[in-house]
Amino acid sequence: xxxxxxxxxxxxxxxxxxxxxxxxxxxxxxxxxxxxxxxxxxxxxxxxxxxxxxxxxxxxxxxxxxxxxxxxxxxxxxxxxxxxxxxxxxxxxxxxxxxxxxxxxxxxxxxxxxxxxxxxxxxxxxxxxxxxxxxxxxxxxxxxxxxxxxxxxxxxxxxxxxxxxxxxxxxxxxxxxxxxxxxxxxxxxxxxxxxxxxxxxxxxxxxxxxxxxxxxxxxxxxxxxxxxxxxxxxxxxxxxxxxxxxxxxxxxxxxxxxxxxxxxxxxxxxxxxxxxxxxxxxxxxxxxxxxxxxxxxxxxxxxxxxxxxxxxxxxxxxxxxxxxxxxxxxxxxxxxxxxxxxxxxxxxxxxxxxxxxx
Amino acid sequence: xxxxxxxxxxxxxxxxxxxxxxxxxxxxxxxxxxxxxxxxxxxxxxxxxxxxxxxxxxxxxxxxxxxxxxxxxxxxxxxxxxxxxxxxxxxxxxxxxxxx
Numbered sequence: 206x207x208x209x210x211x212x213x214x215x216x217x218x219x220x221x222x223x224x225x226x227x228x229x230x231x232x233x234x235x236x237x238x239x240x241x242x243x244x245x246x247x248x249x250x251x252x253x254x255x256x257x258x259x260x261x262x263x264x265x266x267x268x269x270x271x272x273x274x275x276x277x278x279x280x281x282x283x284x285x286x287x288x289x290x291x292x293x294x295x296x297x298x299x300x301x302x303x304x305x306x307x308x309x310x311x312x313x314x315x316x317x318x319x320x321x322x323x324x325x326x327x328x329x330x331x332x333x334x335x336x337x338x339x340x341x342x343x344x345x346x347x348x349x350x351x352x353x354x355x356x357x358x359x360x361x362x363x364x365x366x367x368x369x370x371x372x373x374x375x376x377x378x379x380x381x382x383x384x385x386x387x388x389x390x391x392x393x394x395x396x397x398x399x400x401x402x403x404x405x406x407x408x409x410x411x412x413x414x415x416x417x418x419x420x421x422x423x424x425x426x427x428x429x430x431x432x433x434x435x436x437x438x439x440x441x442x443x444x445x446x447x448x449x450x451x452x453x454x455x456x457x458x459x460x461x462x463x464x465x466x467x468x469x470x471x472x473x474x475x476x477x478x479x480x481x482x483x484x485x486x487x488x489x490x491x492x493x494x495x496x497x498x499x500x501x502x503x504x505x506x507x508x509x510x511x512x513x514x515x516x517x518x519x520x521x522x523x524x525x526x527x528x529x530x531x532x533x534x535x536x537x538x539x540x541x542x543x544x545x546x547x548x549x550x551x552x553x554x555x556x557x558x559x560x561x562x563x
Numbered sequence: 564x565x566x567x568x569x570x571x572x573x574x575x576x577x578x579x580x581x582x583x584x585x586x587x588x589x590x591x592x593x594x595x596x597x598x599x600x601x602x603x604x605x606x607x608x609x610x611x612x613x614x615x616x617x618x619x620x621x622x623x624x625x626x627x628x629x630x631x632x633x634x635x636x637x638x639x640x641x642x643x644x645x646x647x648x649x650x651x652x653x654x655x656x657x658x659x660x661x662x663x
Contacts, residue, residue, distance in 0.1 A: 498653035506618045511655025538658040
């Protein structure tokens with residue numbers, strides 16, 4: 206190694222404490238910012254270039270650098286997103302957070318010719334502005350540049366495998382295999398775009414569902430996980446639960462009600478309108494059942510599922526489902542076990558005392 | 564009212580005996596504290612000798628379930644008598660616990 210490179214390595218040694226401080230700051234800042242913006246990513250990673258790696262770089266092109274701070278990836282951070290369009294979203298956030306060295310930043314996604322595919326990643330060269338961190342005793346915190354790489358999981362997978370098989374050199378691999386890698390890059394670019402498109406379509410679907418549920422057009426909505434969740438958000442069983450709670454001035458404990466989706470499907474409900482009709486037809490008897498059960502107790506806590514549970518019990522019994530139907534209900538909401546037959550038996554006996562069973 | 568907590572491999576077992584009513588709830592809530600921090604366990608609430616459960620008792624069961632959910636543990640309620648079974652059904656908590 207020549208004298209110049211050795212001097213640069215000594216500079217690096219002196220900068221290590223600053224780089225370590227930047228490493229911690231940048232990593233925490235990125236994680237915190239992504240969290241605040243509700244962006245889920247595959248990973249946020251950072252690394253400080255090792256002395257060995259730097260020595261290798263200097264051995265190859267040390268003369269290119271006047272000072273070690275000319276090297277822009279002494280600190281490197283990488284965010285791997287689930288979706289390719291999140292890369293642009295995070296890039297916009299990075300532009301607001303950091304001072305970007307535009308001359309040295311590169312969007313490799315835009316470098317490809319129309320007929321070429323390959324490494325797709327956005328590389329920003331950044332500085333920490335004083336508005337983020339300032340220490341009069343350590344001005345390098347704001348002058349040392351670091352690299353931020355942004356890419357999707359699919360792009361990362363391609364880049365990692367490509368690197369592993371040595372394609373990077375472009376000479377060791379026969380042309381036939383290079384072409385296959387390129388072909389794969391094109392396919393993955395398409396897959397990336399499809400994942401984003403599907404996410405957008407699902408988001409649109411959920412928005413439409415919300416709109417239809419809140420507008421009360423329940424017959425237009427097929428019963429599925431999304432529509433049922435949105436229906437539950439409108440608290441359709443809330444008024445019944447409050448009436449039941451009033452029997453003993455009980456508090457209502459919120460519990461999940463997802464298990465009832467399968468129950469309503471078993472009732473042959475195809476739309477939310479069907480669910481709503483079951484509710485309307487059984488509400489009064491469901492309340493009567495609760496009053497019969499709770500009326501002579503001092504129980505002052507109930508779950509938010511008690512209303513829908515009683516609706517289902519009443520519906521089953523009205524349809525002639527009897528103890529077998531109740532057992533199936535308890536199997537659906539309590540898991541399959543032999544005790545559910547006892548629960549069904551008890552509930553059936555109680556219900557026999559109510560007007561709708563006579 | 565007594566509460567006995569034992570560990571058996573991946574299981575933590577709380578065996579209740581007596582009447583879990585308002586008077587017994589304060590001591591029972593103290594006794595079950597080890598269950599609240601159990602991580603990656605199967606928590607068995609053995610009710611073989613439990614005669615009665617009040618709203619206060621239900622609240623203790625709910626706190627155990629909440630602690631378990633936060634620590635990736637699972638709660639199973641075992642061998643409840645008919646009266647207690649009825650309490651779980653009429654309060655709608657049957658869907659919250661695995662009752663065997």
